[in-house]
Amino acid sequence: MDALVLLVGDHNRVRGLFARFKKAKEAEDIAEMTRLADTVIAELTVHTTIEEEIFYPATKPLSEDATENVAEGMEEHNVAKALMAELQDLEPGSETWIAKMTVLIESVEHHADEEEEELFPEVRSKTDAATRASLAEQLEARKAELGAPTVADKIDLTKEQLSKLASEQEIPGRSSMSAEELAAAVAPQ
Ligand SMILES: [Fe+2]
Ligand SMILES: [Fe+2]
Numbered sequence: 001m002d003a004l005v006l007l008v009g010d011h012n013r014v015r016g017l018f019a020r021f022k023k024a025k026e027a028e029d030i031a032e033m034t035r036l037a038d039t040v041i042a043e044l045t046v047h048t049t050i051e052e053e054i055f056y057p058a059t060k061p062l063s064e065d066a067t068e069n070v071a072e073g074m075e076e077h078n079v080a081k082a083l084m085a086e087l088q089d090l091e092p093g094s095e096t097w098i099a100k101m102t103v104l105i106e107s108v109e110h111h112a113d114e115e116e117e118e119l120f121p122e123v124r125s126k127t128d129a130a131t132r133a134s135l136a137e138q139l140e141a142r143k144a145e146l147g148a149p150t151v152a153d154k155i156d157l158t159k160e161q162l163s164k165l166a167s168e169q170e171i172p173g174r175s176s177m178s179a180e181e182l183a184a185a186v187a188p189q
Contacts, residue, residue, distance in 0.1 A: 001151055001180065003055065003135035004120050009151070009184025010047045011112040014040060016170040016185075018105045030093035037092065037101055041084050044108065046148040048077045050139045058135055059119070062126040069119040076111040080104060154183040162186055 017040050024032035052074070060070040083104040090097040123132075140150045154162070162182035166174035171185045 001136040001140070001184070002129065002132045003139055004124060004132060005181060005184050006136050006139055006151060007047075007051070007055065008116060008120070009181065010043070011116065012171050012173065012185040013169065013187055014043050014047070014108065014112070015172050016166075017043065018109065019170040019172070021101065021105065025098065033098075033101070034092040037087065040101075040104075041087070042148075044080060044084065046143060046146050048080065049146065050142050052077065054138050054142060055135065059123045059127075063122060066119065066122050066126065069115075069122065073111065073115060073119065076107065076114075079107055080111065083107065149188050151180075151184050153188050154186060155180075157183065165189060 017036055021033060021036045021040065024036060056070045056073065060067050083100055087097060087100050087104070090100065136151075140152065143150050157165075159179045159182070162179060163174065165186040165188075166177070166182050169186055171177075171182075174182065174185070177185065
């Protein structure tokens with residue numbers, strides 16, 4: 001596993017949750033919105049933690065661009081964390097809660113796109129595969145400690161099973177993903 005595949009997988013899993021949240025919002029299904037919001041917050045908490053503890057410190061020194069991207073990424077994480085903390089004090093389904101979830105989604109979509117367009121290509125060009133594999137192992141180990149599913153939990157699934165989960169979970173780009181990319185993106189059933 002490559003650390004960048006693992007992190008992009010996390011992004012795509014959250015993008016799937018966002019797509020489902022938007023549908024639940026259209027349908028005014030507050031129970032489903034609440035369930036999805038809880039999952040989004042749990043996912044983002046693990047993802048920001050592993051990036052901040054492992055991925056950002058390892059990649060920040062790679063270049064001036066990486067340093068700048070990581071600093072900006074940290075600030076975007078802080079914005080997301082503040083929004084998530086504010087959401088905990090609001091009534092799920094209320095107008096303010098829905099507005100804040102919408103802002104959280106927009107801000108995380110922007111952040112994930114920016115990582116994938118700027119920081120990750122920079123990291124790919126400045127590291128070798130062995131370094132990224134070792135980083136992936138550290139990210140996986142920390143996820144396991146935090147009680148989150150790891151890619152190892154899904155890697156034995158067949159491509160067909162992975163595709164089915166990806167479809168149910170509305171993972172974007174799933175039709176062109178390899179089995180490894182799908183395993184990184186889906187949540188285990
Ligand atoms: Fe991030
Ligand atoms: Fe990320």
